[in-house]
Amino acid sequence: MKTNLFYAALLSPAFLYLAACGNDAPAPSAANQTGQAVDGEHEETGGEDYDGHEEEASDHVELSAAEAEAAGIRTAEAETGTVSGQLELPAEIRFDADRVARVSPQVEGIVAELHAGEGDTVNAGATLARLTSRELAGLKADYLNALSAERLARTELAREENLWEKKITSEADVQSARASFSAANAAREAAENRLHAVGIGHGVLDGLDEAADGALAQAYVTAPITGEIIQRSVSLGETVSAGGEPVFVIIDDSVVWADIAVYKEDLGKVEEGQTVILQRDDGQRLAEGKISTVLPVIDETSRTATARVIVDNAEHRLKPGQFVTARIETGGAAAVVRVPSDAVVTVEERLSVFVPTGDGFQPREVRSGASSDGYTEILSGLSAGDEFVSEGAFTLKAQLEKDAFGDGHGH
Template identity: 25%
Template structure:
């Protein structure tokens, strides 16, 4: 009886030990599985994806550009003199005709007074010419004497007048002829004198007009609307005619100048639209229109200079600044484009990662046009591919990934 009880106790102990061992195995196996799941989830990279899709894109070409004023005027003087006032500073906006510099005009004003006095003197010396009146009077006297002589001659021939009366009539006729000749000579002399006087008057008036014009030119004005630069004068300075005082640049519209090859001229056309940016990272973009294209290439560089006119009424763009011009080359091109940040690698060895059911698959690609934030994919990607565009630099081929909710 005692032996049976001992055997039963041993069996109970063995069953309990087996049960405890089985329970521990189940718990440990569950913990291992849970740890494995946690570890797997921790190794998954969270990424964002974009579906590749063929679409119509505007193909474009990019050029380095330098900015210059659309119009430039030189400030210079027509007369020499001493500067007594300066009304401008560099960077100042001015209007066409606005006074910028005043020269000393004392000498010119004195010359004007002298010329005005001379003109008045010459004018007063010129009186109304009465020579023609004298000729007309003598002509009338001659005609009267001729009629009187003819009448006396007829009466004398009839014996009705004496020889003395006829001779008196003849003398009057000769005197009338002499007086007419004298009047004609005087008239000719008066004509010559009047011509000389008119020439003197004209010269005096010309001198006066010249002096008055010089007086106006002592005020130097802005040649065009714009902003002044290159100030080159100070008060008290003596300047000779033609001195460059500064320049005025019209920047209400500004030109972006680019250099193009012969092959670029197929799409660089007058009136074509363009876009300008100060840099690739600049968010602000300016609209432009192709204004001019050189008719011939530079004989040394074989390039054509082209100007793109950009509206600049706010004055933000300045001459001498560099930037980028983009010109559309084809508005109806079909292509897949991706965000630039989705592409890794370097020229000739570009790649992307495709999300292949939670696994990052590295895919080599060839690219076309690259713009500021997008890239054209020429091969390696097809419509519908789920392309990863975040964490590209840290991913490896075969990495587990988890797509973040948008």
């Protein structure tokens, strides 16, 4: 800058001399010349500094050694060690879909009685509610009419056949009687099937002739499985419809599913038949089972596949909706490059560890393997002897994300 000012001052008399020799255009002053030189220099260097700042800030956290120590950031060298053949993955307890019953009435009616409510344990076949149903009364009446017509047609056919044997009636009358009986029989079967379709069995049909007055309109909602009622959505006097929303939900949680979220990089290690231990976050063991299936679909949102374990839950220790940790036995232990599991973080959707630079730290993408006992295997991205951040990786990640939104100064 000083050099530029010196040259500007030196050249000023020359400019004045040229102006005096007849140049009509006004000569720029030394100050203007100097200002233009300074501005040009600032524009040229300032742009370079800005670009470098942005590039460096995108994946770098600048910290001095004293600042890093004050933030609790510690480094270590990656070393080889044993990581047992286990995967620790998140899992969610779910209902066994074959042990959930959403019960709806099979005919329209009005709720006359309720025999069970939420929290009650019921057996398969137990009556949950009684309805008064005009629809069912009509179906039963149709069946009784069809049954009566069939009996009459059967009697008429038997009489015509007897007369035919005695040569008293014509063959045409016999054929007519047979046709009438066939039609009556078909009508009775159709009426009976309509009753079967709404849950009326032969035990009820056989007693319809002797049913008490008003009994034809009585419909019953029964439990299809043994279990606990977790939802009841009707009240006395309410009108319910066939095929509508379930009025009772019954679950049998003596057997549940544990759906394990398997990351795509771990899919090759997970297969049917592997032993799985389910435990709480504090390490308490809850249950053990084997992988029954690995679903062949990766969720588009979580980018994970599902490995399912069917778990015996007779003691009801596992609750559907509960999150647990699944430890999967994948094989024997081996000597590998390993780091503390807390040193591995996700930066911009990539697994990474932080490594020191000359003036701070930056993330380095890695590919991880098995995890156990607080250590994670590193398959690539970090070699034995490489220095990395062993404590404080989450602090650096938070600072990096803060800088990305323009709130920090990691440059």
